[in-house]
Structure formats: structure tokens, C-alpha cells
Amino acid sequence: MKNKLLITITLVLMISVCRFPLSNQTEKNDFNFSVTPPAIGYVQLWNLSIGGDILSSPVIADLDKDSKLEILVGNTLDYLYCIDYLGFLKWSYDTDYEIRSSPGIADINNDGSLEIIVGSDEGEVYFLNYLGNFEDDYSTGDAVVSSPCIADLDKDGTMETIIGSDDDEIHCINHVGVSEWSYTLGGDVRSTPAVADIDNDNSLEVVVGSHDTRLYCFEYNGAYSWNFTTGGTILSSPAVVDLDNDNTYEILFGSFDDNFYCISDQGIQEWSFSTGGNVASSPAVADLDNDSILEILVGSNDGMLYCLNPEGGEIWHFDSGANIRSCPVTADLDNDGNLEILFGSYNRRLYCLDYSGNELWNFYSGDSIRSSPAVVDLDEDGILEIIICSDDGYVYCLGLTGVTSSGTSPWYSFHGTVTNNGQMDSDSDYMDDLLEIHYNTDPTDADPDLDHLDDWHEVYYTNSDPYAKDTDDDGFSDYVEYLWETDANDPFDYPPITITLPPETITLPPDLITLPPETSTINNTITVTTSIFFGTFVLTFVSTLIVVTVYLRRRRK
Structure with missing residues (x-):
């Protein structure tokens, strides 16, 4: 049993x-949960001591076409420094006098190489080649604190340098260091000029501020056009942008009368915004929140960074607690479609704000930060780095944490871009909108031919057609030729061809074929x-x- x-x-x-x-x-389980993305933070990647006060703002470019970026900045110990992307000094140039001017970079003589232009307190404007060797200089009558604005004013294929001096003049210098024109104003000219076809007449104009309280406008050939009078000194460098989409430009700048101004192409005030202190900071313009409407950013000596709409209304402000002379820059650090804002303050801090004006983080240096930061992908890993200089004599490089990729950077350095012309880089291809017109590229599309090579790479590295995927019709795209370092304009110079033969196939007679079970x-x-x-x-x-x-x-x- x-x-x-x-x-x-x-x-x-x-x-x-x-x-x-x-x-x-074997049951399928569906979990509904949300993931909070990590907050953007920073890590100091390196610093380099160059000494002195650093009022000069850094500019960044691949000077020698080795696909590695260099950083250029001057200091009050009389030197212009070239620093590699890892923070090591490559070369320096002694001007014998303090450098408060920020350098500008462009291929001014159309020879395929970049030139470097910077002013000094000696009254000289220096032209150096990409290796830091002297090419030309131009003498003004007093210190040059203004930074070089670089543009092809007369559309002859070479570029002019427009710069102010404490000799009360604005100077226009050609690509070989010779004066094309100059104009005497009523006071020091420490404002950096801006250039645009502001009145849509198919010729460029120059606008610049002066210690005599006026903003001046000149034609491309130096002919006086108009001036606008404020109640104080103008150190602020004007930005030029079409705020209202009427095909003419507005001019944006601050004054020591505590006001920030928007002026029409005819020199008529459209609006002004009152701050609580002198406005020495230069403005930045960008679409911060990706709504197709531009916002305006400017700092004041009342300690506030202001964000304004195109009509001059305040959207928000951020209180740093100390003077702001640094020009803000904008970039989509975390590639979420909205821009972050970076600027320095006299309280020794670099601030990072989100598009709504909320503080994300700040970096503390050893002294006041009067220069403007620069934002660029130094190591080509798809994530932006930040270069900032301080009066403690250090150049700092900051990396980002909590970020897997970065997006656009339409206003990435002082006065917009490396040419210092006061215009934005709308498509974030390293070329400001005016430079795109010079090179006949599209200011609104970084890669119109969809070959994965942006306009700047096509112009500077490959000299290829930015509107043709395969410029020389050799079967290899311009991008592939760039990667292989072959000539994108020569159909007989192409990347090596690798032929992979198919594996040998043996066909057995039917009676020898054994089918699997x-x-x-x-x-x-x-x-x-x-x-x-x-x-x-x-x-x-x-x-x-x-x-x-x-x-x-x-x-x-």
C-alpha cells in the first residue's frame, strides 16, 4: 500500500x-519609469600660467591645419601666446607693450593660411602668420585696446582690418598693413567695430562706439554716414542683427549712461533698456530656447546679466553680485536643443546658466574675470570645452560632466566669432554670417551638400565646393577625401581602393549533397x-x- x-x-x-x-x-513585464538626466557640471582639464592680467579674450582655431586646435590670447606682460589643445605653450610673440586687445583670425590675403591680428598699448597693430612670425604692422598714434574686426569691406577678395585707437581714430587697414582710410572721432575708440550691410544697399557699413558718447556709422570706403548720441562713454562693442526680419539690421550696444540701446540702420533709436550701472559689456544674440525668436544678452556693472526680447522687454536677469564686463557666449552644451550661457564676473567666477537664467554651476578663479570665454570642441569628441582667462594670470580649460554630446554654438567667443565682426554664426559651422557671404556659402545651413563636411572644412581644409558632395567627380565624397588627405579637386588623386574578393564557392554534384536534418x-x-x-x-x-x-x-x- x-x-x-x-x-x-x-x-x-x-x-x-x-x-x-x-x-x-516567460511573462513579459512592462515597467513605466522616468529617468532624470544628470545635471551639467564641469571639471578642470588643465590650466596654464602666463602671468599678468588677462583682459584679452581667447580665440581658437586650427592654425596649422593639423586638425588640432590652438588657443590665442594676450596679457599685460606684453606677449601674445599660442597654446595647444592640451594646455602646452606652442609659441609666444613679444609686442613690448601690454596687450588688452583680443586677437582676430582670418585668411586676410586669400593664400589658404590663417593670419593673426592683434593690437598693443604701444599703438601698433601686428599681423602674424600662423606660426607666430611677424608679417606686417601698422602704427596708430596711441594705445590700441580695441580688437580687430576683420571683413572684406570692398569685396575685392582680400580682407580689411577695422580697429579703433586711443588716438581718437578708427582705422581701416588692408591685407598688407597699409591704411585704406581712417576717421577722427571725438574721443578714444576702445569699442570693437562691427560690420554688416545694415541698410540692405548691397554694400557694407561699419559701426563703432567712442568715448565721446557717440555711436558712429561709416560706409565701406570710410565715408561718414551718421552718429547717435548717448549720455556716456561707449566701451561696449556693438552687435549687428536683423531682429524684426525686415531685411535691415539693428545695432545693439551699451553706454556708461547705464542704458542699453537698439538703433535702426538709419541711426534712429528703436528702444533702450535701463540697467542699474554702466554697460561696458558687449552683447550676444542667439535663439536661446529654440522658438525661432532671438534673445539678447548683456551684462552691466550693476552685477546683472540681462536677457531681453527683440522689443527690449526683460525676459529675466541673473544677479552675479559684481561688475560684469565679460561678453556672454552661448552654446548648447548638452545637446538638448536649448542654449546655455557663459560669462565672467569681477567676483572671480565664471557662470553657466540655462536658457531661462537658472544657474547650473560656477567656476571660481583666483581673480576677476574681465575677458570673455570661448566655447569649442577642443579634442573633437563631440563635447564642447570652455576656455576662460582670469586676472590671476591663468588660462583655464574646463570640460563638461553629465553630458554625452553637445550641439550648436552660435555666439562662441567675444564679439561673436574669431573675426570679431559682431555677427552671429547662425548655422554653427565656425563661420559667422558675414564670412559665409564672403565665401559664397549658406549662412543658414552648415552642410548644404550633405557630405558630412561643414562649410568651414570645405573652405579651409579641402577648398572644395560646399554645394557639391563630390567636387572632382572621382567617386569619393569630399568628406572621404578629407579623411584620406587627398585632393578633393583632383579626380586623379583619390583614396586607395581596397577590393575584397568574395569567398570561393564550391558547388557539389547533387548526389554528394547531404541535407541537414x-x-x-x-x-x-x-x-x-x-x-x-x-x-x-x-x-x-x-x-x-x-x-x-x-x-x-x-x-x-
């Missing part, structure tokens, strides 16, 4: 395993379930068999 009972229990266990094969193991396809879930079931069945069977054997042996005893 007991044997029958034991056998019955065993059969029940085995049937249970067959009937219920661990069905809970019939195979059925089972989805992964069923396969896993079957495996679990079979293993469980075997385990249960063996366990039961052991129990029965032990039981029977004990009975025999």
Missing part, C-alpha cells in the same frame, strides 16, 4: 511539472521556456527516483 502511495506522489509531481512549466519565467524555428521565448522546463523535469525526476530508491532500501532492511 505504501509503495502505491509513493508511486502516486511521484507521478503527481511529474505531471505538475509538465502542466505548469515555470510559466512565470529537418530544423524548426522556435522563437527565443519558447526556446528559453522549453530549456527551463526540460531541466526542471529532469531535476524533479532524478530527485524523485532517489527518494524512491532510498525508501525501498530502508524497507528491505
